[in-house]
Amino acid sequence: MSIKKIFLYGFLLLSVFVTSVVVHLPAKFVVDNLPTIRGLNISGVQGSLWQGRAQKVSFQQYDFGQITWDLQVFKLFTGKAELNVRFGRNSELGFTGRGIVGYGFSGPYAENLLASIPVAKVMEQVTIPAPVDATGDLELMIKNYTYAQPWCQSAEGSLVLNRGEVSSPLGNLDLGTVISELSCENNVLSAKGNQENDQVSGAFTAKLESNFTYDLDAWFNQAVSFLQG
Numbered sequence: 001m002s003i004k005k006i007f008l009y010g011f012l013l014l015s016v017f018v019t020s021v022v023v024h025l026p027a028k029f030v031v032d033n034l035p036t037i038r039g040l041n042i043s044g045v046q047g048s049l050w051q052g053r054a055q056k057v058s059f060q061q062y063d064f065g066q067i068t069w070d071l072q073v074f075k076l077f078t079g080k081a082e083l084n085v086r087f088g089r090n091s092e093l094g095f096t097g098r099g100i101v102g103y104g105f106s107g108p109y110a111e112n113l114l115a116s117i118p119v120a121k122v123m124e125q126v127t128i129p130a131p132v133d134a135t136g137d138l139e140l141m142i143k144n145y146t147y148a149q150p151w152c153q154s155a156e157g158s159l160v161l162n163r164g165e166v167s168s169p170l171g172n173l174d175l176g177t178v179i180s181e182l183s184c185e186n187n188v189l190s191a192k193g194n195q196e197n198d199q200v201s202g203a204f205t206a207k208l209e210s211n212f213t214y215d216l217d218a219w220f221n222q223a224v225s226f227l228q229g
Contacts (some may be wrong), residue, residue: 017144027052072100080104094118099142106146106153113142119164136175137163148187149219150210154172159191174199 028045031054044055053068066089075082081103088096099113118135142157159182164175180193187210194203204218 001173027054046081056090063092064095065089065093071104075102076105088115095120097140108147110142110145113145115139115140119161131169133167134165135167137162145184151187151208153186155182157182157190159193180204 007138027047027049030049031042031045039060041056041058042054043057043090044053046053046055050071050073051069053066055066057064057067064087067085068086069086070084072082072084078101083101084099085101086098088094095115095117097115098114100111101113102109102111116137116139119138122138123134139162140157141160142155145155145157146153159180161175161178164178166173166175166224175195175196176197178193178195180191183190189208190206192203192205195201199222202218202220206217207215
């Protein structure tokens with residue numbers, strides 16, 4: 001056997017050994033040695049970097065519940081650290097989701113990431129200067145996302161309001177399902193959507209630049225059936 005082949009096989013064996021050591025590191029050991037982030041609390045960590053879970057993850061006053069992960073080992077050989085994650089079990093916010101997150105040569109990224117939260121929980125976190133209540137479920141679907149400061153290098157997805165309803169002293173407004181298409185290119189965030197049913201119709205387009213300037217164009221009409229109700 002030539003010296004070249006010996007070095008090649010030795011390198012492959014060393015790579016397998018190092019990869020095995022890394023993915024089998026106890027997850028708790030890694031979490032305990034991470035830099036401290038003010039307000040972030042991770043508890044009940046079990047398993048390894050390869051496959052594990054944290055029973056409770058919270059940031060400041062927000063409880064995100066349980067998070068589980070499964071490291072896609074074969075992605076390490078392509079220069080990516082990729083996790084298949086699920087989050088939100090037992091979350092006080094009702095914020096749940098699943099998908100793929102990772103880190104590669106171009107930075108953080110996400111694929112096929114789905115997250116949902118009840119509208120009522122969102123309303124609890126905002127202040128509206130009017131006696132208005134809203135119900136329904138918000139679902140965020142990210143097909144692909146690549147990070148670049150401050151927003152994103154590229155992204156494609158959608159934000160959906162299911163079974164939306166707004167209650168006010170003027171009456172109840174049934175929004176039904178509202179779908180907004182989201183995209184990003186070179187840190188320019190764009191969104192567009194429309195809605196039409198028996199009570200309301202409308203459409204909007206919005207754009208947010210990396211310098212926080214924005215452009216919004218929207219129209220909204222209430223149907224006669226709502227005004228008479």
